Amino acid sequence: DAYDLIRSHPVAGVGLGRFRYESDTARTDPDARWAHNEFLQLGAETGIAGGVLICLMFLWGFKRLSVATGRWSLVALGVGTLTALGVHSCVDYVLHFPVIPIVAAALVGVACARRLPHAERRCLVA
Numbered sequence: 001d002a003y004d005l006i007r008s009h010p011v012a013g014v015g016l017g018r019f020r021y022e023s024d025t026a027r028t029d030p031d032a033r034w035a036h037n038e039f040l041q042l043g044a045e046t047g048i049a050g051g052v053l054i055c056l057m058f059l060w061g062f063k064r065l066s067v068a069t070g071r072w073s074l075v076a077l078g079v080g081t082l083t084a085l086g087v088h089s090c091v092d093y094v095l096h097f098p099v100i101p102i103v104a105a106a107l108v109g110v111a112c113a114r115r116l117p118h119a120e121r122r123c124l125v126a
Contacts, residue, residue: 001025002040006048013047034093041093058086064112078111 001023005014019041020026020033035041043051061082068075085094085104094100 002035002037002044005044006040006051009044009047011047011049013043013045013050016045019045034096036092038089038093038095058082061108065108068112070111070113074111074113078108081107081111 002019005019005022014022019035022044023032023035026032026034035044039051039054042054046053062079065075065078065082068078081104085101088094
């Protein structure tokens with residue numbers, strides 16, 4: 001249904017939060033009020049630009065992680081977190097539960113943090 005909505009409303013979409021009212025399946029099945037693919041649902045609600053934007057946000061996260069200078073274990077945790085969130089978003093509506101993207105963003109942010117040189121760390125503590 002989300003793909004059909006994108007095809008019929010490619011520029012502006014159907015409007016944020018309107019998937020449950022525009023989708024035939026969502027109107028008949030209460031569990032399907034959200035698409036089981038976050039990327040397609042966002043594309044259906046905001047148009048192609050919104051779908052592209054969320055994909056670019058994920059790619060930006062991977063790009064930042066690829067140039068991260070922190071400990072490799074934290075970078076690996078960030079990559080794993082972002083990968084798991086992206087894959088799970090393709091099969092379920094996990095981004096509709098705020099704690100999940102917030103925790104994922106925090107883990108990726110920690111992984112992207114730049115390590116301070118030893119001299120600067122001493123100054124911050126003292």
